[in-house]
Amino acid sequence: MPVLPDLDAFDRAILSILQKDNTTPQRMIGEAVNLSAPAVQRRIRRMEERGVIRANVALVDPAKVGHPITIFVEVEVESERAELIDAAKRGFAAVPEVQQCYYVTGEADFILVVTVATMADYEALTRRLFFENNNVKRFRTFVAMDRVKMGLEVPVG
Amino acid sequence: MPVLPDLDAFDRAILSILQKDNTTPQRMIGEAVNLSAPAVQRRIRRMEERGVIRANVALVDPAKVGHPITIFVEVEVESERAELIDAAKRGFAAVPEVQQCYYVTGEADFILVVTVATMADYEALTRRLFFENNNVKRFRTFVAMDRVKMGLEVPVG
DNA sequence: CATCCGGATGAAACAAACTTGCAATCAGAT
């Protein structure tokens, strides 16, 4: 099993750029970090292979595509038996409106981030996901009034 | 003021692809949606100009770059005076470790998503952001044990 | 101290993708 060497300063500088704009030409990245374009390209490919870079995606404004409402949901379950938790994870993850799902410690068991077109849609979703699920004890809803900051950028400095 | 025409089925199909992988060649997108590459490219550019596409970014695995801990924080403020709320928004948004920040209704006022390297770092962050901020009444912490689903994809179907 | 070896690099050639110009098409309004 090959030990995966840590990212060096070059890799981190490249990541920092790609997290903001992955359409930046390799030549320009190279100028910014003092490497040739091929060197940049090889480092990027390595980080993709290792899973440091999970994906390359376009970020879409939810409001502009008919999903103006973002909602946080704290979910508390009845039983924490492993198989029930796993089933819940799969169930939540499979729903397109659930864009994020975390299994957490604290006063809740899951936290979901949901995007919907209307509150009626959310109401229907709660019915499907929570009321019809025997293992959901209770849930609390937080409706976002302002998406102050919305990203998945990770500090790499 | 030009009314912005709705996205048609072509645009939505393109978005659906780009949200999963924005390195997909336009030629391949064209084949998938039955358009020529230039047509695809013009539609993409238009959606970028209109802000439908907010950004094109690489998604980085937090754990692989030394931020293995993701934390949700519910923040409750003392005063909801507009200027204080705005100040809080700017303050939270400016912190790199805060990757998401929403202003919400319900039993909390803000919900933050934070990524840190260690709990000690989180403790230091709470000191800076909450304890030293007079307008923060209380906050609750939820540490993520499993990042079940982590994305910003929006259903466009 | 010389040699070897693995890994990374840059220059150049090559391939692929993006971008633009242009003529043709279509739908709706006049």
Next chain:
DNA sequence: ATCTGATTGCAAGTTTGTTTCATCCGGATG
């Protein structure tokens, strides 16, 4: 029937991404 504006596809031109290859560097070995 005609005009207008918007969109399309094709083809040419340009930029970007990718591969090849010789070189360089550092550490281990004899």
